[in-house]
Structures are given as C-alpha cells and as structure tokens.
Amino acid sequence: MYLLWLRVAAILYAAASVAVFPAVLYGLVRWRKTCVHLGGMALFFHFVSAVEMLVQAHRWMPVGVREVESLLGLAVAGLFFLVWWIYDAISLGIFALPATFFLVFVPALGPDRYTFPSAGVRSSWLVAHIAALLLAYAALCFSLLASVLYLIQERRIKSKPKVGEDTWWAPFEWLPPLDTLERIAHATLEFGFPCMTVGLVIGSVLAQETPLGAAYFLDPKIIAAFVSWAVYVVLLLVRRSAGLRGRKAAYLSGAVFVVVVSVWAANLFSHVHRYGAQ
Amino acid sequence: MTLALIGVNYKTAPIELRERIAISREDLAETTRALAAEPGVVECMIVSTCNRVELLAAVDSPDADLAGFLHRHFGLDPALLATHIYERRDRDAVRHLFRVAASLDSMVVGEPQILGQVKEAFAVARASGTVAGQLEHLLQSAFAAAKRVRSETEIGSSSVSIASVAVDLARKIFGSLAGRTVFLVGAGKMSELAARHLVQQGAGAILVSNRTQERARRMAEEFQGRVIPQVVPFDQLYEAASGADIVISSTGAPHPIFRPEHGQAFLHRRRNRPMFFIDIAVPRDVDPAMNKLEGIFVYDIDDLQAVASAHMAERSREASDAETLIAGEVERFQQRQRTVNVAPAIIALQRQAEEIRQSELRRVQARLGSLSAEQVAAVEALTRGLVNKFLHPPMQALKQAARENDSARLDALCEAWSVSAAAGSEAEPEASSVAAGSASYRNEEAETERSEGATVSEASVETRQ
Numbered sequence: 001m002y003l004l005w006l007r008v009a010a011i012l013y014a015a016a017s018v019a020v021f022p023a024v025l026y027g028l029v030r031w032r033k034t035c036v037h038l039g040g041m042a043l044f045f046h047f048v049s050a051v052e053m054l055v056q057a058h059r060w061m062p063v064g065v066r067e068v069e070s071l072l073g074l075a076v077a078g079l080f081f082l083v084w085w086i087y088d089a090i091s092l093g094i095f096a097l098p099a100t101f102f103l104v105f106v107p108a109l110g111p112d113r114y115t116f117p118s119a120g121v122r123s124s125w126l127v128a129h130i131a132a133l134l135l136a137y138a139a140l141c142f143s144l145l146a147s148v149l150y151l152i153q154e155r156r157i158k159s160k161p162k163v164g165e166d167t168w169w170a171p172f173e174w175l176p177p178l179d180t181l182e183r184i185a186h187a188t189l190e191f192g193f194p195c196m197t198v199g200l201v202i203g204s205v206l207a208q209e210t211p212l213g214a215a216y217f218l219d220p221k222i223i224a225a226f227v228s229w230a231v232y233v234v235l236l237l238v239r240r241s242a243g244l245r246g247r248k249a250a251y252l253s254g255a256v257f258v259v260v261v262s263v264w265a266a267n268l269f270s271h272v273h274r275y276g277a278q
Numbered sequence: 279m280t281l282a283l284i285g286v287n288y289k290t291a292p293i294e295l296r297e298r299i300a301i302s303r304e305d306l307a308e309t310t311r312a313l314a315a316e317p318g319v320v321e322c323m324i325v326s327t328c329n330r331v332e333l334l335a336a337v338d339s340p341d342a343d344l345a346g347f348l349h350r351h352f353g354l355d356p357a358l359l360a361t362h363i364y365e366r367r368d369r370d371a372v373r374h375l376f377r378v379a380a381s382l383d384s385m386v387v388g389e390p391q392i393l394g395q396v397k398e399a400f401a402v403a404r405a406s407g408t409v410a411g412q413l414e415h416l417l418q419s420a421f422a423a424a425k426r427v428r429s430e431t432e433i434g435s436s437s438v439s440i441a442s443v444a445v446d447l448a449r450k451i452f453g454s455l456a457g458r459t460v461f462l463v464g465a466g467k468m469s470e471l472a473a474r475h476l477v478q479q480g481a482g483a484i485l486v487s488n489r490t491q492e493r494a495r496r497m498a499e500e501f502q503g504r505v506i507p508q509v510v511p512f513d514q515l516y517e518a519a520s521g522a523d524i525v526i527s528s529t530g531a532p533h534p535i536f537r538p539e540h541g542q543a544f545l546h547r548r549r550n551r552p553m554f555f556i557d558i559a560v561p562r563d564v565d566p567a568m569n570k571l572e573g574i575f576v577y578d579i580d581d582l583q584a585v586a587s588a589h590m591a592e593r594s595r596e597a598s599d600a601e602t603l604i605a606g607e608v609e610r611f612q613q614r615q616r617t618v619n620v621a622p623a624i625i626a627l628q629r630q631a632e633e634i635r636q637s638e639l640r641r642v643q644a645r646l647g648s649l650s651a652e653q654v655a656a657v658e659a660l661t662r663g664l665v666n667k668f669l670h671p672p673m674q675a676l677k678q679a680a681r682e683n684d685s686a687r688l689d690a691l692c693e694a695w696s697v698s699a700a701a702g703s704e705a706e707p708e709a710s711s712v713a714a715g716s717a718s719y720r721n722e723e724a725e726t727e728r729s730e731g732a733t734v735s736e737a738s739v740e741t742r743q
Contacts, residue, residue, distance in 0.1 A: 154572075157447065157450055157451060157575055158569055158575060160577065177449060177450055177452060178452070178552060179451065242549070243548075243550040244550065246572045247572055
C-alpha cells in the first residue's frame with residue numbers, strides 16, 4: 001500500500017512542480033494557492049508512505065538507495081515548506097519541488113530488490129543517524145540554492161539597465177530580496193549543522209559497536225564524512241566572525257556541498273558503510 | 279437617450295487652460311447640479327482632475343449644449359475652448375470612459391489614482407441626485423472593466439517614478455523596509471520625496487545631514503510624527519553613514535563625497551551588511567566605483583531613470599492587451615444596452631400572454647366546478663408553466679436580435695407577436711401584471727446570465743424607470 005501512497009505523492013509533486021512556475025514567474029495568486037495545496041498534499045501522502053513502508057518492513061530505517069532517496073525527498077519537501085512558511089519565499093519551490101519529484105520518482109516505481117541482513121536495522125539509533133544526516137543534506141541543498149540565487153540577484157541589481165534596454169529585468173523578477181536569501185542561506189546552514197553533528201556522533205557510537213570497532217574510522221568514506229563536518233564548522237565560523245555573505249559565502253557553501261555530496265557518493269565505494277550491503 | 283461626453287485633457291489643452299476650468303472638490307456637487315439643470319440633460323456627472331475635466335451626460339435632445347455650459351459656467355470665450363475640446367457620443371463616449379477609468383488615457387499609463395477619482399466623481403453625482411439608471415449602469419461597467427484591466431494585465435505592476443523605483447530597489451535588497459535606517463545627505467526636494475516613500479513603506483529611522491544645519495533641521499521636522507528624525511552634523515557624515523541602510527545623497531558638492539575607501543570602511547563596520555546609495559546629485563555624490571564593492575549598491579539619477587523608462591516600456595506593451603480587453607468590454611456593454619432596450623417589448627409580450635391565460639382560466643372556471651385550494655394551485659402552476667415555456671423561444675429571439683442590433687428582425691418579431699418595442703413604457707399597466715411580467719422577465723434574464731455570463735438583470739428596473 002505504501003507504494004500507492006508514494007505514487008500519489010509523486011503525481012502531486014509533479015503537479016505542484018508545474019503549478020509553481022506560473023505562481024512564481026507570473027506572480028499568479030491562484031496558481032500559488034494551487035501549488036501550496038498540491039505540495040502540501042504530496043508531503044502528507046509522502047509522509048504516510050514513508051511511515052507505512054517502515055512499519056510494514058518491521059524496521060525503522062531506510063534500506064537501499066531508493067528508500068533513502070525517498071526520505072531525502074521528504075526532508076527537502078519538508079524544509080521547503082518550512083522555509084516558505086517562515087520567509088514566504090515560494091520561489092525556492094521552482095527548484096525544491098521538481099527536485100523532490102525526481103527524488104521520489106524512482107522509489108515510486110518499486111522497492112529495492114535486496115534485503116538488509118543486519119539486525120541493526122531495527123535500532124532506533126540508526127534511524128536517528130540517518131534521519132539527522134538526511135536533514136543536514138537537505139539543509140545544505142537549500143543553503144547552496146539560496147546562496148546561488150543571492151549571487152544572481154546581486155548581479156542583477158548591480159548591472160543596471162541602460163535607457164532603451166528593458167529585457168534584462170524581467171526574467172529574474174521573481175527572485176526574493178537579497179536579505180531574505182541571505183537569511184535563508186544562513187538559517188538553513190545553522191539548522192543543518194546540529195543535524196550533521198548529531199548524525200556523525202550517533203554513527204560513531206554505532207560504529208564502535210560493530211566488530212570492526214576503531215578500525216571502522218579508517219575507512220575513506222568515514223574519514224571524508226569527518227572532513228566534511230570540519231569544513232562545515234569552518235564555514236559557520238567564518239560566516240559568524242567576519243559577517244561573511246554574498247559571493248564568498250556562496251562559494252564556501254558550494255565547497256561544503258560538493259564535499260558532502262562526495263561523502264554520500266562514497267557509500268558506493270566504501271567497504272564498511274554501504275546501503276544494504278551483504 | 280444619447281450618451282454625450284465632452285472635455286479637455288492634458289493632450290488637448292495646456293495647463294493654463296485646464297487650471298481655469300478645473301473644479302475643486304468643494305464645488306463639484308454644485309457644478310454637477312448646474313449641469314443637470316441644463317436643457318436636455320437627463321443624467322450627468324463631472325470628472326475633474328489635474329489632467330482632465332470631462333462632462334458626461336445622458337441627453338434626450340440633440341440640442342443639449344454641454345460645451346455651451348463650459349463657456350457659460352467658467353466665463354470662457356467659446357473660440358478659446360473650441361480648439362482644445364473633444365466630444366464623444368454613444369459608443370465612443372463609452373469607450374472613452376472605459377479607457378479613462380482603466381488608466382489607458384492617463385499621462386502615466388497604468389497609474390492607479392484615476393479610477394479612484396472617477397469613482398469619487400460618480401459618488402458626488404449620485405449624492406447630488408444627477409445620476410440614475412443609464413449612467414449608473416455605465417459607470418458600474420466602467421469600474422468592472424478597469425478592475426479587469428488591473429487584474430488581468432501587468433499595467434500597474436511596475437514603478438515608473440524615480441522615487442517609487444528607488445523604493446522598489448530598496449525592497450529588492452532589504453525585503454521589508456521595516457526598521458531600516460535612511461540617511462538623507464543634502465536637503466533636496468527629490469531626496470525628501472524618496473525618503474517619504476521609504477518611510478511610507480516602513481523605514482524606521484531618518485537621519486538628515488546638510489552643510490546648513492538649519493535646513494537639515496527643517497527637513498527633519500517634515501518627518502516628525504511618522505519616525506524619529508535625527509539631525510547629523512555634516513562633519514560626522516561618515517560615522518552616521520555606516521549606520522544607515524539606505525543613503526540618499528543630493529548635495530551640491532563638485533566631487534564625489536562617498537568613495538570606494540569609504541565604502542570599504544562602511545562594510546567593515548557593518549560586518550558586510552548591504553548598503554544602498556541613491557545618488558540624486560548632479561554632479562554625482564557617490565563614486566560609481568563604489569558599486570563594484572560587494573554589498574554596496576549605487577544607483578544614480580540616470581540609473582533610476584533608465585529603470586523607470588524600462589518599466590514604462592513594459593506598461594506600453596501591457597497597454598495594448600488592455601486596449602483589446604476594453605474593446606471587448608465596450609462591446610459587451612453595448613450588447614447589454616441593446617438587450618435592455620428590448621425589455622419593454624418582452625414585458626408587453628409577457629403581459630399579453632398573462633391576460634390570455636387569465637381570461638382562459640375565467641372561461642373554463644364554470645366547467646371545472648369547485649376545486650380545492652391544491653387543485654387551483656396546480657391549475658395555476660400548469661398554465662403558468664405552459665405560458666412561460668411558449669414564451670421562451672420568442673423572448674430569446676427578441677434578445678438575440680437586440681444583441682445583434684438587427685432592427686429588421688426585431689420589427690418582424692414584434693409584428694408577429696403583435697407587440698410594440700415601446701409597449702412597456704406606454705400607459706401605466708396594472709401593478710399585478712407588471713409585477714408578474716417583470717418577475718418573469720427577471721427569471722429569464724437570470725437564466726441568460728447563467729448561460730452566457732452576462733449581467734442584464736437590471737433590464738426590467740431600467741424599463742420601469
């Protein structure tokens with residue numbers, strides 16, 4: 001049944017992804033309402049699907065790339081609605097809603113075809129580890145997105161029109177104000193940091209309980225995870241101490257994002273930390 | 279009845295003439311009543327703004343002389359007005375009014391004030407008792423058309439004045455302006471206007487600095503009450519500027535007073551929080567190189583003017599869509615008017631049928647014998663239903679012919695059903711039969727509205743008036 005809910009959610013995300021364009025690009029209120037309603041319903045069905053999936057499987061953690069993708073999509077959509085609610089910035093939906101749809105699309109086609117043999121899948125700590133890291137990834141995505149949009153908006157305001165030129169202004173009219181973008185970028189970074197820290201701490205404790213013990217931390221994937229956390233700390237400190245914003249902040253956010261994505265991708269090559277590895 | 283509109287506006291008359299015939303708000307009601315007292319004028323209203331004075335009237339005689347009223351009332355030489363005045367009749371008058379209300383005829387196309395001014399003129403005329411059915415219907419349609427133009431096109435969405443462009447840019451940088459500090463450097467009129475716009479949008483504090491302290495104080499007092507203004511001595515300019523989010527500069531200094539090294543110092547002190555410099559001075563007060571600093575945005579008078587021009591061009595593009603929309607609304611209004619004009623014939627038809635129904639009922643009453651109340655009601659409902667069903671096709675045909683302005687078909691239909699188009703407005707009919715006729719006509723109209731989305735329910739009321 002959870003697949004049915006997930007498919008419903010995928011269709012609703014697709015519809016919301018379509019509705020968000022006229023809502024943002026043309027500022028049409030009716031489309032805006034439609035987008036929010038469709039996206040809200042999609043988030044609800046997505047959540048129902050995720051809970052049902054885990055309950056049915058008698059485990060509390062996602063197994064396999066598809067399940068993780070689906071939960072990452074849930075985190076992205078959830079964060080988007082949180083940002084929309086706090087900052088009234090529906091324009092980020094142009095990226096967040098289609099991204100969520102693509103994250104949900106493959107999992108909605110069917111379940112992964114392998115099982116996870118470890119008894120650890122029923123551990124609540126493992127669930128917290130994964131949930132915290134997925135939220136951190138989603139927060140980083142938003143931070144990077146807001147930083148990139150900040151750069152575009154800044155460039156747009158700085159490059160003034162000449163008399164007779166009137167086309168440059170229109171295509172990015174929908175961008176939120178610089179201050180809003182800066183606050184979103186900063187707030188999502190600050191939100192993501194404790195998530196990543198909690199995720200890594202729990203992961204470290206769980207790793208100690210594995211037969212590998214301390215050797216677990218010698219795996220390149222695990223080392224990269226701690227490096228990404230360190231870069232994250234540096235980014236936050238620099239932003240706070242120097243009031244870093246704008247271009248440099250965007251580049252730093254981009255660097256952290258690239259590191260984190262590399263760490264995630266390293267799951268495919270890690271010997272000790274793989275989705276559903278047998 | 280004919281619709282007539284005459285007037286002068288900024289395109290046809292210079293300000294010297296417009297100011298001679300401009301009517302103040304206090305005098306508007308009296309002047310409207312004076313116009314209503316003119317021979318041949320049945321209904322009227324006057325729109326008087328800084329850009330136009332227009333007299334709109336429903337007249338029942340071709341002799342009604344609206345231009346003569348202007349000459350007499352304002353004591354102007356007819357020859358002086360003749361070359362500046364314009365006159366529109368019927369459809370052209372409707373179109374002109376719709377365009378004016380939709381701000382397509384304004385000096386700044388898309389400006390929102392004109393609709394309010396037309397509404398105010400209408401309210402004054404209504405309070406003076408100089409408008410009734412025809413103008414009421416016309417003005418309501420004009421307001422609806424203007425609303426459609428505003429909501430379905432982007433004609434009024436972008437700013438076209440320097441001050442409002444500056445506010446828009448500030449909002450693009452800071453989002454909400456609530457609590458932002460505005461620093462006025464130099465006490466020029468233009469910078470004061472821009473600051474006023476910013477304060478209206480919620481700016482929290484105003485700092486004023488000028489070489490002449492007294493002038494700075496006077497300007498600061500202008501903002502007293504809305505925000506707490508503060509006068510900054512000119513030698514503390516740079517310290518104060520670093521605390522301001524928006525700096526509006528309009529001094530007469532021959533060289534830039536804000537240079538990149540100042541900008542860097544401001545950013546350092548502000549921990550890189552952005553600053554917006556609005557440079558209205560010529561020669562410029564802010565070195566354009568400041569705009570290259572990350573976090574500092576500089577717009578001089580030419581930049582603001584360029585944005586305003588770009589917005590103006592956007593409005594012009596939207597205006598062509600709005601013109602199409604207005605043309606459709608004028609056509610719809612004309613169709614409704616024609617349908618309203620056929621209402622007397624429809625009511626006469628209904629009355630005729632009702633008389634036949636009642637006389638037939640009386641004729642068969644003896645044969646029916648004594649009927650219970652329920653049976654009487656059933657017979658009533660049956661006969662009324664039959665009559666309504668029989669009448670539906672000819673009534674639709676009459677309305678269709680009216681909508682298409684097909685007078686030959688209209689005459690043929692009236693002749694076939696032995697009714698005259700003026701029948702409804704002839705001798706005062708029996709109250710009950712008119713009530714029945716009007717109610718039935720209203721039902722028909724409601725049905726038409728549902729099926730066609732048209733609003734013609736005022737038709738029967740119009741007819742009775």
